[in-house]
Amino acid sequence: DTAVSQTPKYLVTQMGNDKSIKCEQNLGHDTMYWYKQDSKKFLKIMFSYNNKELIINETVPNRFSPKSPDKAHLNLHINSLELGDSAVYFCASSQDSASQNIQYFGAGTRLSVL
């Protein structure tokens, strides 16, 4: 019954590989996000989608490609993984409203690139 769920929880892979992280929300929200949290705990927005359309892209390398098949899902595909991609990736969602921007986070995916 988790509101924002992402899989997998842990991902260990070699440099150069391609991997995907999936996210689903059952809150009926219109907007979904991907954040990266590095080892210093900095929480930085990567992408935001509203009703399947990209609205925020924060100068993330082209190796990262988000895909939103519908407004309840936002997946993140990463090509040619690098050591610096090691981090915790959080998915989040919020309602599409001028007065509401409460973001609900998933449990995170800890990516380790060896």
Next chain:
Amino acid sequence: GENVEQHPSTLSVQEGDSAVIKCTYSDSASNYFPWYKQELGKRPQLIIDIRSNVGEKKDQRIAVTLNKTAKHFSLHITETQPEDSAVYFCAASPGFQKLVFGTGTRLLVSP
């Protein structure tokens, strides 16, 4: 773009003391300021938020104040308890659905 600074980076208090975390923002268009708590290994969770038409908001032991003129806002936790130990993030919303987070404050409450 919006830039949010947060201080201190670490804060140690004794149980029962008060804790104050301060943030400043740069974009005067920002109108929504949430605070998130992240326990070790867990997801960030909203604990309180404030909008730009309000100067202060309270929820039990937690309060947030906003000074729009000075572009700063603060989180106040009174009667701290060990379970308040976590990393706290402030954030500012400069536009539609976007949040810019501060760098986080690690709060340690000692029994």
